[in-house]
Amino acid sequence: MLTDPLDRAAELVQAGTAVCAATVIASDDPAVRPGARLLALRDGTVEGSVGDAGLDREVAELAAGALARNRREAVTVGSGIRVFLDVLAEGAQLVVCGAGHIAVPLARFARAVGFTVTVIDDRPEFAHPDRFPxxxxxxxxxxxxLERxxxxxxxxxxxxxxxxxxDADCLEAVLxxxxxxxxxxxxxxRxxxxxxxxxxAGAARDRLEQVFTPIGLPIGAESPEEIALSIVAxxxxxxxxxxxxARALRAAVEKTP
Amino acid sequence: MTDRDVLVKLRELRRTGVGVCLATIVEAHGSTPRTVGAKMLVCADGRLFGSVGGGCGERQVKSAALRSLVATRTPELVEVDLTDDLGTRGGDVCGGRMKIFVEPF
Structure with missing residues (x-):
């Protein structure tokens, strides 16, 4: 039996591959049933079917477009068939250099909002799995x-x-x-x-200018938890x-007397 | 729980043989608590995972989910109207309208 498209989508997204799931949500055509779906990947691969080969081509093209524009929407295809294009993006990853007081709540909050988190430190007692479930x-x-x-x-x-x-060593490796x-x-x-x-040391100037510093949205954070929250925000x-x-928000606050 | 986590959870629940419905916001107009693509799972045993907007419209989604799980076994497109100004009819007051696709597994 073929893998169900939704199971397959979950598998792809977990593995870090973005996918658009196109699902029939309303149809009067008995061959095209609500719930039927196909998947479109960035490399052009199409899996599954909405139930009609001609319609599949049209839907796959729309799905590829939605994926490229990162835009979720319901569209009408064929004779009044409604299809929902759902962009399921690969999960964002957070790499934290430094496993001190801020890193603990930072990793926790970042995981709660969907980041996959990697924490790095040269001190094994800080970079310890018990501190970062x-x-x-x-x-x-x-x-x-950082190479790994x-x-x-x-x-x-x-x-x-x-x-x-x-900090300088890490930035030099990251930029x-x-x-x-x-x-x-x-x-x-500092x-x-x-x-x-x-x-x-010759780092690219445009990359240096892109570094967010001061870090975090300006919410007046003071404690490690508050600072972690402002960074995750x-x-x-x-x-x-x-x-x-994010830059406009900081600029607006700094302009306020 | 992120919408990505919801899909992973759905796969896990289906493997254990639990009756489960996936609800996805497919259209949203005006002020709605969550936007298009937000997902929630409704299990036959009453458990919920994820959210399509808290109180706003979730009751309607839950009853549609149980109906499609237990009775019809077919997907349903639920229209939720959150424009009851003051909540005077016991409705929701977020101000928008949305369509939610509910499918049983």
Whole structure:
């Protein structure tokens, strides 16, 4: 028996592959039943069927378009058949450099909003699985650990190590990799030191300018939990609305007297 | 629970043979608590996973889910109207309308 398209979609999304599930939600055609669905993948693969070969081609094309635009919507095809195009994106990944006080609530909150979390530190007593349930934990030198961490278009990296030299090492390793977001914690002075060091070391200026620092949405966070919350709020904002929105929020607050 | 988690949970529940309905918001107009694509599972034993908007319309979805699980065995497109201004008729007050596709497994 063929795998059910929805089971297959769950499997794909868990493995990090984005997919559009196109489901018939209303139809008067007895061959095309509500609940019938096909899947369209980014590589052009189509699996499943809505029940009619001609219609499958049309729906697959619409599904591929929805996937490319990351847009969920109900559309009408054929003679009044309604199809819902559901974009099921690969899950976003968070890489946390530094396993200190902020990292614990950060990992917990990030998991709750759907991130797959990897935590890195060179101190095994901090980078310990007991402190980070449900997360991948790598206890190793930061640069070596980052080589083993996942990077790609849906990777968010947060640099919160215990010292600016480690911060600089981590950023230097992260910036050449593909990411959706890079954030760096620290006072303005400490952050300036890190960015200047990297620029002198030849890091790409446009990548340095993209680093979110100060990190986190400006909600007046003070405790480790509050800071973690402000960082996760920024991650959600970038994921849902894009980096421009997160920067606009900070700019608006900083402009307020 | 994210919508991705809901799909993974659905697969798990189907493997254990539990009767379960998947409810997905497929259209939303005006002010609705959750947007298109949001998912909820309604189990035959009454358990719920995920959310299509809390109180707003969830009762209607639950009864449609149980109807399709127990009686009709076919999917249903449920229209939920949340525009009862003050909730005077015991309705919901979010202000929008949505269509929710409910399918039994």
């Amino acid at each position: 449900g997360c991948a934990v790598i206890a190793d030198e930061f640069v070596d650990a 961490a996942p990077f790609g278009p849906v990777t968010y990296a947060v640099v919160i190590t215990r010292g600016h030299e480690h 050449p990799r593909e990411t959706a977001y890079v954030g760096l914690i620290g006072s303005r002075r 952050v300036r030191f890190v960015l200047d060091t990297l620029e002198r 920024e991650l959600v904002c970038v994921r849902r609305k894009g980096p421009a929105q």
